[in-house]
Amino acid sequence: MVGRLLLLLAVLTTRQLAGAAAASSSSSKVVTRLPGFQGRLPFHLETGYVEVDEDNGTELFYYFIESEAGTEDAPFLLWLTGGDHCTVFSGLAFEIGPVKFVVEPYSGTTPRLEINPHSWTKVANILFVDTPVGAGFSFSRRPQGYHVGEVSTSLQLHEFLIKWIGDHPKFLSSPLYIGGDSYAGKIVPFITQKISEGNEVGRRPLLNLKGYLVGNPATGERIDESSKVPFAHGFGIISDQLYETILGHCQGQDYKNPTSVLCAKALGTFHSLLSEVMLAHILREKCVFSSAGPHAETGDSAASASRKILNEEEAVIVTGKRVKHPPPRVSLGCYSYTAYLSYFWANDALTRDALGIKDGTVDEWVRCHSGDLPYAVDIGSSIRYHRNVTANGYRALVYIMVLSAERLNLAGICIGVGSGDHDAVVPHLGTQAWVRSLGFPIVDQWRAWHLDDQSAGFTISYSNNMTFATVKGAGHTAPQYERCYAMFSRWILDQPL
Template sequence: MEIRMVSCMYLGVLLSTLAMVASQTVVQYLPGYPGILPFKLETGYIGVGEDEVVQLFYYFVESEGNPAQDPLVIWLNGGPGCSTLRSFFYEIGPLLFEYGKYVDDVPLLKLDPNSWTKVANIIYLDSPTMTGFSYTTIPDIVTNDTLSASNTAEFLRKFVRDHPKFLNNPMYVTGISYSGIVVPIITEEIYKGLISYELYEATKSNCHDEYVQANPNDLLCMKNIEEVNRRVMDINLQHILVPDCEEEVSDIIKAGNPIRPTKRELIGYEPIRMLKAKTSRNMTFCPDYYYSYAGIWANNKKVMKALNIREGTIKEWSLRNTNMTYRYNEAVAGYEFNVNDSVVYHAKLTKRDCRALIFSGDHDMVVPYIGTHYWIRSLNLTNTDSNWETWYVKDQVGGYKTSYARDNYSLLFATVKGAGHTTPEYKHEECFTMVKRWFAHRPI
């Protein structure tokens, strides 16, 4: 699986007019973990889209290293429709399940020594809507790649607005499996800020770098300035991070609006039955057996209360919403696949001041690393090393790497030896070591 990580050093101007109050809860205790959590966990919802009808749920873990300086990372899962709780427990998060052990009918939790949160502030986002605990107030909503990317970019702007201490941290947009489609689109959306790159260039050219005393008879310039003003009209120009309160929000949508139930199949449903019952059948060979722990945990009422989940917003939490899962160009009920190729977005990013890390498990046949390397080469970047050098973890080969660059853009492509589609799930320590070095701007 290719995992795409793109760095944005600056997050643009933030929207401030809200239709629903964003919720944040600092979680100190989690069912299944004995005692107070030794890391800072925050959960909450942030509304996006028109009238904020889409409510995206997130888990945010502050870095256990140096939160003020460590990067801010947003992590998206694949599918689409796979909850990031999978990554939280099985891939890059601070907690693991103690398989076979329970506390008050809840799977026992333990700390993960290879959690990426030791070197980064990480947002685990349930995106797109109807993934995990995220929901919408519109029944039968259908989203798509570009809308999902736009919603995530809006989420990030609002998250940083609500957490301004991270405004100057390096930021990385990351994702696994299908989210590799939307990661570069999200990054490009962030670079745009409130006005597009094309509008910026057109205004600069047509107004000849004069905006305050622009020629009123220059119709093209006036049209561009009018459009720029329209894009920023809801921003408090005195302080872009402070809400614009000239017009009070009159109708606040109350938390917990019910939605029409949809079929949200729980991966590993039958293994859950087997876990709860004392069966002689050995299911430990099956990944669904282990994924079912997440289903038991997340659907527990005590867990939902601890996470401050809005009652009635979803019928049942599932690791993957099968109404959105990518089926190789087949139409599905809950998602429209409207981006066939995201390489064009990567090509745009090569003109930015940007770092990118892309890594793939060399045992993945869903998105083979050979195909990933093929499209990377199509960007026509300059190879900056001897090509396919080994990288190591504890004196053992972790995989192979090659680097590319153009002007202020750099891209590192690495394989992870022995890893499958969800790379960190298979090679926990190797992936953690790799990103720890990369976040620190060291050779992997």
């Protein structure tokens, strides 16, 4: 890992001295065609860069898709993805964007794309940003620019929004929402608070901030980890005896770093049993994650090992681009197969040309950096920011996937880190617990919400404008999952679920 980072920094320094990357504070391009998609795009796509750190030449890459509703008052959503160093293209192509990959065996040619009939862009303008720097096509001309963390990245995103909307004044009055899933769900409320504070002190342009939404979000709190134990017990993964032992010996301890020998032993047994199932969905067969992120579950060990044994001689040639670190081979029936395809699509020379990627900036696109870039975890807990922002009157939607959920932006399922009732990564028990801990009165009791006269999930609303919702079902991929779109469109348009 250290070796790859040093190599990356050396290459970047060489390019900086050689002047390989053009110096530009911002740039954009209207994209009318994409490799793998037949014909012209039936939606407005703009890509480009915004400089957020002039000293280091840090530029964040974005994809902007204008609302297909065609209305002037359509909501505006800034969307972030999990990771922490995963490309936002995962959110665009696997979750909420207007295109998705055709699931078919990779043949060495550009993977094909098709329309997602349940894209969130049908009701909202969505700005997808590769963040933090180093994710996707975002880059820095100086090695120091890659030394960022949760706080500095959030401030860069605020700077990004100020500049981007300043360059696109037609969206200045659009209702603004900040959204994200998985690990990004941890920093979304923090960014929202910073934007609110910027408006209060008169930073211009004033952003028309209305609220935020997070899908199965991590919080940084112990509850994310400790809730796995009652979850596993409830599903019969661990025995009554082990459950009682953990409760008896681990009370008040950090489950990731237990101080008691007896607690550590019990948790070791717990994790061994939990590793027998797919954490993202305990009913599914375990599957290798394609280009998994640094917070990967046990299934990622195989992915890591697979990548380590690949050397320069085994690199794959993709339409004139050398893929130096191919992702683990994934079987066609695996839910992460589309993530596997994305690797070859994004490294295609035709794709880079279509997207307007700057030469000499990102040598090789990877879906997620596996911990090989620095990133400071300096937001201890996001819960206080949830409380602060909603107490100031901003709307909030916290939702979880029920029956099937995912994390880290892997291909498939409706947005998220996994708090569904078959997901063991950040179980729904923990999510509900911290929402209740905010202490706001209930204004609309727990009830079902419906789609086509059937229960689509359950929801509860609080006096601080926070809505908690579950999305029921076992959809394989988010683009095929209508309930997710129905939940979002109703909430973002301020309609009852």
